[in-house]
Amino acid sequence: MKEISLYTIAFLGGIFLAVQAGFNSQLGNYLKQPVFAVVVTSFGSTLFGILLACLLTKKAPTTTLLVNVPWYLWFAGALFSMLGISFYFYTIPKLGISKVIVLGLCGQLLFSFLAGNYGWLEVPVELITPKRVLGIGAMIIGILLLNMK
Incomplete structure (x- = not known):
């Protein structure tokens, strides 16, 4: 049963990303600037992420744990996320x-x-x-x- 649940969550994640791409490409069209739409979306994602973390997390990461994270891991995912989402926002209205x-x-x-x-x-x-x-x-x-x- 656990594997089916994981497959379902992954499948839903794909649906949510497609829905997100549609809404956010509309935002990029309205703003006439896909990168600014990514900034707005990222800010909203941050707010929702903080809310979800507060609801689901029993204990915050320790300072020691945070300091031991390699510096590039704080930014690399965000960079690729911003680029990937920007590419989507730019190409969805055209393709x-x-x-x-x-x-x-x-x-x-x-x-x-x-x-x-x-x-x-x-x-x-x-x-x-x-x-x-x-x-x-x-x-x-x-x-x-x-x-x-």
Whole structure:
């Protein structure tokens, strides 16, 4: 049952990211500036994150724990998040949400395929196998079919 719950949460996360992309591309259109829309969205995410952390966290991280975090981990995820979201905000009004999400998913799949195989970013190793190559190939064919006119 635990695995099904995790799959469901991951699936819902994908839906939420697609919904988020649609709303935030509208915000970027209204503001005529996708990067400013990312700033507004990030501020809102920070507020919701603080609220959720206060509701769900029993104990805050200690100062010792915070000081031991490598300096780049405080900023690297935020940089890639800002760039990825900005790219989405910029391209959704031009290409449409389904194409952007499908192309973004393709990028995520290919990167995660390599990162998993080599253990990049300290993720669990998932070696490239013929079955996984076939699966990625099927996804890429699907992406091409979805984007054909």
